Amino acid sequence: FFKRTVRKDLTYTCRDNKDCPIDKRQRNRCQYCRYQKCLAMGMKREAVQEERQRAKEKSEAELELAGCASEDMPVEKILEAELAVEPKTETYVEGGVGAAANSPNDPVTNICQAADKQLFTLVEWAKRIPHFSDLPLDDQVILLRAGWNELLIASFSHRSISVKDGILLATGLHVHRNSAHSAGVGAIFDRVLTELVSKMRDMQ
CATH class of the missing domain: 3.30.50.10 (Erythroid Transcription Factor GATA-1, subunit A)
Structure with a gap:
């Protein structure tokens, strides 16, 4: 009152x-x-x-702070970093059928190999983000260790928007839902498809 x-x-x-x-x-x-x-x-x-x-x-x-943050972290720079380290994948091959010569048929092995490649890409991407390289090296390592798993899954998911019932790996290999279930990783595979890929697809 x-x-x-x-x-x-x-x-x-x-x-x-x-x-x-x-x-x-x-x-x-x-x-x-x-x-x-x-x-x-x-x-x-x-x-x-x-x-x-x-x-x-x-x-x-x-x-004022929000405005400064927006100016210091322009979306264009982030998109440039994305395009620089990971060109858009236009085509893919089925895992186990017509796959690259050195790609094994085991979905788990394929996913691990793709994860190794993606982790390297994530480090290169982070270095291109404005101000990340200005941080002390220890802080860079802490940030990457804290967020690599979420970034990895988000990257797989976004790449797989145009794929039906599967995930497109960083190696260009397509792992189908059935193959993932046969390999014993169906539960997490289904969660990625349901909770991330489908929702990203809806946002388009």
Whole structure:
């Protein structure tokens, strides 16, 4: 009540003798007397005004910081990093059928080989992100260790948007859902397809 009165600069009048009883049950009986009681209890108009000013300054500072962050981390630079380290895969081959000469038929082995390649790509990608290379080497390592698994799965998932019932690996090899189930990794495979690939496809 007091904050609202100060912020909106409201004025009240008393219909009686400016001595209305104000307690928990009758606090809404007279707004004038209620406001006067607030002042008598030591509430300060200046405190409310200062609080409002601090909130305004904080909001302006946050907006300015967000603007700076946007300028320092342009989307174009991130997209350039993506395209530089991983050109778009236009075609793929089925795992085990017409696959690359040195690619084994075991889906788990194929996934591990692709993960090795993708991890190297992730490091190269991170180096191209604005300001990442400016960090101390220890901090770079900590960040990559903390996020490599999520980045790896997200990369597989995004690459597989155009693939039906399977995942397109970084090696260009396509692992079908049935092959993953036969190899004993069907559960996590299904989660990736359901929770990530399908939702990324819906966002297009």
